[in-house]
Amino acid sequence: MYNLGISCYYHDSAAALLKDGHVIAAVEEERFSRKKFDDDFPKHAIEWCLNEAKIKPNEINSIAFYDKPILKFERLLDNYIAVAPRGLSSFLDVIPKWLHKRLWIKNEIKKSLNGFNGEIIFPDHHMSHAAHAFYTSPFEESAILTIDGVGEWSTTSFGHAKNNSIKLTNDVRWPHSLGLFYSAFTYFLGFKVNEGEYKLMGLSSYGVPKYYDLILDNLIDVKDDGSIHLNMEYFAFTYDKVMINKKFSELFGISPKTRDEKTLQIHFDIGASAQKVLEDVILKIVNHIYKKTNMKNLCFGGGVALNGVANYKLLKEGPFENIHIPPSPGDAGSAVGAAQYLYHICHNNPKIHFEDQTQLIHENVYVGPSFGNEEILDFLDSEKIDYEYYERDSLLKKTAKLISEGNIVGWYQGKMEWGPRALGNRSILADPRREDMKDILNAKIKHRESFRPFAPSILEEYSSEYFEMDIPSPYMLMVSPVKKPNKIPAVTHVDGTGRLQTVSRKTNSLYYDLINEFYNITEVPVIINTSMNVMGEPIVNTPKHAYSMILKTDMDYLVMGNYLVGRK
Structure with a gap:
């Protein structure tokens, strides 16, 4: 049985294909369109999913769209009536898009999947x-919490789950x-809504929550x-x-920050205050859910679940x-979620039980x-790019040595990760021991704000030695205090924390063995991992995209498959 899940028309469009309940293909539309946070109908993502499974549209049994467009449209109309006469310009911008396209998603699906004759369902967001x-999750039953901006009408929901x-x-x-x-607050501090919330989280660590009481008293x-x-x-968002x-x-006594305006201490303090309010509200919610459900497990979803500090x-x-948080808890992940709801x-159909939880993690990510x-070789030869070929063990030793010598290396291997994080297959890697590496990566590679931190990937068995973490964190969704900041300063944020990824050999043997080679050289089982x-x-996505990184940044080397390409 094949089930297809689709999310689109708000942000992070995506498609996911399940076979007998197992995720066999999932990808965001942005990886093909090259438009970050692309919200358009995911025609390229759907096409890739079907090609990956080697099936045609008529072999799909059923399709699930991630929310109910009619209810969302109802909420929009209800809202515009409630705030009238304000909101006319927003009404004239938003409503035609719904009347022209977004209400007719069923027609769009049928047009895009010519030959599909199955059912189409619309679960709640x-x-x-x-x-x-x-x-x-690995749980047989659990409490459920979801928090995001808004679905149809709900902005937060909770309940419980068991089996099907x-x-x-x-x-x-x-x-x-x-x-x-x-x-x-993301908007007020100069970032784009639905894109910059993780920047606000990073910025908040530089401030103190001076405005916490002001926010609670007024907002x-x-x-x-x-x-x-x-x-x-x-x-004003209504x-x-x-x-x-x-x-x-x-x-707050200041105007909204512009993107090019210098970030001042007041911005850091306002960010810290908003972050503390978020954390405290979530704690109140989960304490209430625990009293209501009396369960020991919690599954947490929705875009707010990307806030690793709160997690x-x-x-x-x-x-x-x-606690379980999926690797893509936001709207893109709902493409998988809608298909799972359908199945x-x-x-x-009963919940799938995995004897080995590393198999579950692998299926959640590398799809x-x-x-x-x-x-890769066809691309390198067609572009007349110089390269060196290495067998697996030699490649790992060579790459680990290059990183230990201060080189910045692109690591392009296997299946692309599902979700917003690079987890060892589409990553840029560097030495965490160098205190200046964070600034080098921000300025010369990522071309982004100087306050943004970088994530550590660590061999799973050493995580409690370097971080205040005693459980695996395979999806890079927990920001934990660092125990040995002097050993890994480049991945230690200003507040002494790091958003870590624990790496298991069973889950990603190649990436694990690379970090292990770095450990053999440096006695540090940690490596900087940032998305490519x-x-x-x-x-x-493609080898061409990966190679472009070496052209437009100061990245020193690129490893694609078994091929090493140098800047020089």
Whole structure:
């Protein structure tokens, strides 16, 4: 049985294909279109999924779209009526897009998949998040929490899941949204909404939460159970294309920061205050869910689950024994979640039990496009690019040595990762021991803000030696205090933390063995891992994309398959 999941028309469009409940192909549309956070219909992603499985549209049994467009349209109309006469310009911009395209998603699917004759279903937006969170977890049953900007009406929901049943029993509704609260500060501090929230998280570490009480007294009312009520006198997203109004700016005594404006201490402090409010609200929510469900496991989904600082606080200070967050908890991941909802709940198939949890992790992540040695060699020869070929062991030793000598190396191997993080297959690697490496990578490779941190990949068995982490963190979704910052300064953020990825040999043997070779040379089982892209561009997909990195950055070497390419 083949099930296809689709997400699009808001941000992070994606497609995912399941065979008998197993994810066999999943990819974001941006990796083909080269438009970061592409929200268009994922025609290239769908085409790749079908080609990867070697099937035609008529072999797909059913398709799931990640939300209910009719209910979302209803919410938009209801909102514009409520805020009228304000919101006319936003209405004239948004509604024609819905009338022209977004309401007719079923027609778009049938047109794109000529020959498909199966059913098309539309699960609730937060149900798609919940399904992705639960069916990528190792749990037989768990509590469920989803938090994002907004789906149809819900902005936060919780409930419980067991086998092929998910019940979302409670929610918070538009416009009272913890995700949009955080996005308002993202906008206020000079970043793009739905793109820059992770930048705000990094920026917040440079500040102190001086404005915490000011925010709670004026912007957001938080109840003991974590439910919230935004003071809409300060927010503009219900009637304008921007998130906040003049009153919001007056509260903090500064204008919204522009992208080119220098980041001042007040910006860092406001960011730290917003981050602390987010963390405290989430803790209140999970304490309430624990009392209601009395379960030991929690699955957490939705875009807010990408906030690794809050996730770690949830892990350490929350009441649940075990927490699972999928590798792509945002809207892209809902393409998988919608297909999983279709297979397990609509078609009444039991949750898949994995004897080896590393197999589950592998299926959750390494399901994207791949290019083998033959295709890589064809590209290198066609472009007359000089290269050296190495067998596996020699390649690992050579690459580890280059990194230990201060070189920055692109690492392009196997199947592309699912989700927003490069997890060892589309990565740029460097030496974490060099204190100046963070600034070098930001300025000369990534071309991004100087305050942005870099992630450490660590051999799983050493994680508790270097970080305050006693469980695996395979998806790079936990920001943990660093125990030995003097040994790995380049991946230690200003607040003494690192967003770590634990690497298991069973999950990614090639990447594990590379880090192990680096450990043999340096006695440090950690390597810098950042995604292979520059600011404003998606992660690379093809060998051509990967090679372009060596042309437009100061990256020293590129390893594609068994081929080593040098800048010189």
